[in-house]
Amino acid sequence: MDERRRKGLEKMNEVYGWEMPNIEGDPYFDLTVDHLFGDIWNRPSLSMREKRIMTLTAVTAVGRQDLAEIQVNAALLNGELDETELKDIAVFLTQYLGFPLGSGLNGTVDKVANKRRKAAERGEAEDKKANVNAAVKMSSGRTLDDK
Incomplete structure (x- = not known):
């Protein structure tokens, strides 16, 4: 693994809070890890908090x-x-952005916070495979289980 890929995977893991596997041979995944996370997310002028707020704003604005x-x-x-x-x-x-998009984010915050509270009450860790599958699907359109 070259330095750019290593740096990109480290940042991707930091951004998502889980261990993302290195997927070889997928051009879109390569672009995501090497450029987006290796270069863009590693730029020092904005804090992680600022980048997170901008990302939340963007995905909320497009209804994702x-x-x-x-x-x-x-x-x-x-x-x-x-x-x-x-x-x-x-x-x-x-x-x-309007009520439908804003209320969608509000509902997402409730859903995630409640899910995290319930898991903590049960003493359970998060479902890391589900988290990784979500990130892989977001980056490449497939999951780890796809053949």
């Missing part, structure tokens, strides 16, 4: 609740934003 769920979970996991801050982001974005 599935991607918002990944971002909300990672923001909570990494301690970049807490539940109150995430709910306030939803309220704020509602004013600019």
Whole structure:
């Protein structure tokens, strides 16, 4: 694995809060890991918190609740934003994006926070395979189980 790929995978793992496997031979995954996470997410001028807020705004604006769920979970996991801050982001974005999109993010925050609370009450860790599959699907359109 070259340095750019290693750096990209490390940042991708930090951004999502789980261990992403290296997938060889998928041009879209290569672009995502090497360029997006290896170069763009590693630029030092914006904090991880600022990048997270911008990403949440973008995925909310295009109505991608599935991607918002990944971002909300990672923001909570990494301690970049807490539940109150995430709910306030939803309220704020509602004013600019409209009620349907803002309320979608609000519902996603509730869903993720409740899921995390219930898992913590049971003393369970998160389903890492489900998290990795979600990220792989987001990056390449397939899951680890796809043949």
